[in-house]
Amino acid sequence: MNTKRQYRTYTKEFKEEALCLITEQGYSVPQAADALGVSSNLLYTWKQKAEELESSNVTSDERAELLALRKEVKQLRVEKEILKKASAFFAKEMK
Structure with missing residues (x-):
């Protein structure tokens, strides 16, 4: 049986809202992940990428x-x- 794993994709707006929970509303990453139904690792990845973009001068x-x-x-x-x-x-x- 060959089952291919389906990965969910999230919109830019969803990612921004998820990061707002952490940065502006004081949620911890695990709390935000539970509230949104995504994994903590995914939120940590989004947060890291957002921080890299902010620190970039491009x-x-x-x-x-x-x-x-x-x-x-x-x-x-x-x-x-x-x-x-x-x-x-x-x-x-x-x-």
Whole structure:
């Protein structure tokens, strides 16, 4: 029996509200996790990521641009590999 585990996804708004329980309303992470029906580890992860974003001096526009550039670099690397293979193939054909 091959059962694939389904992971729940949470909206950005849900994550922000969950973190507000901890930072603004004084809930502990385990209390907030129980109230929301999520694991404490998940909330700790969200909290850590939020703190990393706050301490980062990169703006949201710069972050979006960085993600777009990384995606473009990945695509260009794939295209480069395809061209390498094609040139090797045609070099063999020319001999």
